[in-house]
Amino acid sequence: MIWTVLLLVNGILFFLLLSSRSRSKREPPLDKGFIPWLGHALDFGKDAAKFLTRMKKKHGDIFTVRVAGHYVTVLLDPNSYDAVLQDSGSLDFSRYAQVLMDRIFKLRLPNHNPTVEKAIMKQHFQGKSLTYLNSTMQRNLQALLTSETPPNQKDWKRNGLFNFCYGLLFRAGYLTLFGGEQNNNGADTKQIYKEYRTFDDLLTKMARTTLNSGEKRVAGGARERLWELLSPTGLSESSSPWLRHYRQHLREGGADTDTQTKAMLLQLWATQGNVGPAAFWLLAFLLTTPEAMKAVRREFNRLSLNTDTTQAPTLDPRQPTPVFDSVLEETLRLTAAPFITREVLQNKTLRMANGQEYDLRQGDRVCLFPFVSPQMDPDIYLEPETFKYDRFLNGDGTPKRVFYKGGQRLKYYTMPWGAGSNACVGKPFAIDAIRQFVHLVLTHLEVELCEPESGLPAVNTSRHGFGMLQPEGDLFIRYRHSIGNNIL
Numbered sequence: 001m002i003w004t005v006l007l008l009v010n011g012i013l014f015f016l017l018l019s020s021r022s023r024s025k026r027e028p029p030l031d032k033g034f035i036p037w038l039g040h041a042l043d044f045g046k047d048a049a050k051f052l053t054r055m056k057k058k059h060g061d062i063f064t065v066r067v068a069g070h071y072v073t074v075l076l077d078p079n080s081y082d083a084v085l086q087d088s089g090s091l092d093f094s095r096y097a098q099v100l101m102d103r104i105f106k107l108r109l110p111n112h113n114p115t116v117e118k119a120i121m122k123q124h125f126q127g128k129s130l131t132y133l134n135s136t137m138q139r140n141l142q143a144l145l146t147s148e149t150p151p152n153q154k155d156w157k158r159n160g161l162f163n164f165c166y167g168l169l170f171r172a173g174y175l176t177l178f179g180g181e182q183n184n185n186g187a188d189t190k191q192i193y194k195e196y197r198t199f200d201d202l203l204t205k206m207a208r209t210t211l212n213s214g215e216k217r218v219a220g221g222a223r224e225r226l227w228e229l230l231s232p233t234g235l236s237e238s239s240s241p242w243l244r245h246y247r248q249h250l251r252e253g254g255a256d257t258d259t260q261t262k263a264m265l266l267q268l269w270a271t272q273g274n275v276g277p278a279a280f281w282l283l284a285f286l287l288t289t290p291e292a293m294k295a296v297r298r299e300f301n302r303l304s305l306n307t308d309t310t311q312a313p314t315l316d317p318r319q320p321t322p323v324f325d326s327v328l329e330e331t332l333r334l335t336a337a338p339f340i341t342r343e344v345l346q347n348k349t350l351r352m353a354n355g356q357e358y359d360l361r362q363g364d365r366v367c368l369f370p371f372v373s374p375q376m377d378p379d380i381y382l383e384p385e386t387f388k389y390d391r392f393l394n395g396d397g398t399p400k401r402v403f404y405k406g407g408q409r410l411k412y413y414t415m416p417w418g419a420g421s422n423a424c425v426g427k428p429f430a431i432d433a434i435r436q437f438v439h440l441v442l443t444h445l446e447v448e449l450c451e452p453e454s455g456l457p458a459v460n461t462s463r464h465g466f467g468m469l470q471p472e473g474d475l476f477i478r479y480r481h482s483i484g485n486n487i488l
C-alpha cells in the first residue's frame with residue numbers, strides 16, 4: 001500500500017514538474033494552454049490553421065505550444081525556414097516519421113534506412129524511368145476513363161467530383177506502380193480503393209491516437225483487408241521496376257513478408273494519397289470559375305498531341321502549359337497544408353532572418369506550417385482566400401516566380417511539396433498525372449455541376465497538417481463522353 005502511495009505521489013510530482021516548464025529569456029514565447037498535459041491539443045487537432053493563425057497574432061512568427069505532452073515550436077516566417085530545413089544535424093526528420101509509421105501503419109522496419117529508400121525512389125521517379133512511368137500512367141488513366149464513360153453511352157452519370165477524381169487517379173496510380181504484382185486474390189482496384197478510402201478517412205485520428213473504440217475497429221479492419229489485398233505471392237516481371245527494387249531492398253534489410261506488406265500500404269498512401277485530392281480541387285475551382293475554365297481550355301486546345309503511338313494521343317510533358325501550371329500552383333497554394341516537422345536532437349540556437357536568435361530544447365519538436373505563411377499570408381498575396389487562376393502568371397503570360405514579404409524577396413512563396421532534403425520525390429510524376437487527367441477530362445468528357453449555385457464544399461479542417469486538404473462532403477457533377485470525340 002505504502003509503495004502504491006509513494007509511486008502515485010512520485011507520478012504526480014513528475015507530472016507537475018513536466019507541466020511546470022517555464023520560458024527562459026532566449027526561448028520563443030511559451031503558450032501551454034490551460035489544460036494540464038493536453039495543452040492546446042484539442043484546438044490544434046480541430047483546425048490547426050485557425051489555431052496557429054490565432055497564436056501568430058498573439059505571439060508573432062515563432063512560439064512554443066504544448067500539445068498532448070509535447071512542446072512544439074512553431075515557426076511561421078518563410079524567410080527563416082531555411083534555418084530549419086538546412087540543419088539536418090540538429091533537427092531530425094525520421095524520428096517523428098517513425099512514430100507516425102507505427103501509429104498508422106503498424107510498421108517498424110528493421111534496418112530502416114530512409115536515405116537509401118529515397119535514393120531508390122529518385123532513381124525510378126526521374127529521367128528515363130519517369131518517362132516510362134508517365135506513359136504507363138497515361139495508358140491506365142485512358143483505359144479507366146473509357147470504361148467509366150464508354151463512347152456509345154449517351155446518358156449522364158452522376159458522382160461526387162472528389163470520389164470521381166480520387167477513384168480514377170488512385171486506381172490508375174495503383175495499376176502503374178503496384179499493378180504488376182500478383183495479388184493473393186487478384187484484387188480488383190475498385191475494392192482496394194474502397195478499403196483505402198475507409199482507412200484514409202480515419203488517418204488523422206490514427207495519427208493523433210484519438211480513435212474511439214468503434215473507429216478503431218473500422219480502421220483496424222480496413223488496414224487488415226488492405227494488407228490482405230496488397231500481400232503478394234510473388235513478383236511478376238511486369239510489376240513496376242521501383243516496386244521490385246523497393247521490395248528487394250526490404251528483403252535485403254531483413255524485413256519478413258508481413259513487414260513487406262505493411263510497407264506496401266505505407267507506400268500506397270505516400271504515392272496515392274495526395275494526387276486525387278489535388279485534381280479534385282483543381283477541377284472544382286475550374287468548374288466554379290468560368291474565366292479560369294475558358295483560359296485552360298484555350299491553352300489545351302492549342303497543344304499538339306503525341307500521336308506517334310498505337311495508343312490514344314497523349315500530352316507531351318515537355319510542352320509548356322503556363323496557364324495550367326498557374327492554376328495548379330494556385331490550387332495547391334489554397335489546399336496543400338502539410339506540416340513540416342522535425343525533432344530537436346540537441347539544444348540549438350535558431351537564427352531568424354531578422355537576426356533575432358532563439359534557443360530550442362533537445363526533445364522538443366519544430367513545426368513549419370507553410371499553409372499559414374507563405375501560402376495564406378495577406379502580406380504576400382492580395383485576397384489570399386480567393387482563387388485567382390492567373391496569380392502565378394506575369395502580364396506577358398510567362399510564369400511568375402517573384403513574390404515579396406516585407407520588402408524581401410521570398411525563396412519560398414508556396415510550399416505544397418515541402419522543401420529541403422525531404423521535399424517530395426514524386427513531384428514531377430504527380431504534376432504529369434494531374435495535368436494528363438485534367439486534359440483527358442476536359443477534352444473528352446462533358447462535365448457539369450449538378451447544382452451550379454452551391455459553390456465549393458467546405459474543407460475538412462481536421463486534415464490540416466496532413467498534406468492535401470479534403471472536402472467535407474462532395475461537389476456533385478454529371479458527366480458523359482463528349483459527343484463527337486472518339487479519341488478515348
Ligand code: HEM
Nearest residue numbers: 270271274275278338416417418421422423424425426430
Ligand atoms: C499532389 C501530390 C503530392 C503532394 C502535394 C505531395 C507533397 C509532399 C510533401 C509536402 C512532402 C514532404 C513531407 C515532409 O517534409 O515532411 C512529400 C514527401 C514525399 N512524397 Fe509527395 N506529394 C505528392 C505526390 C507524391 C507522389 C505521386 C509520390 C510518389 C510517386 C510522392 C512521394 C513522396 C515521397 C517518397 C516523400 C518522402 C520524401 C522523403 O522522405 O524525404 N509524393 N510529398
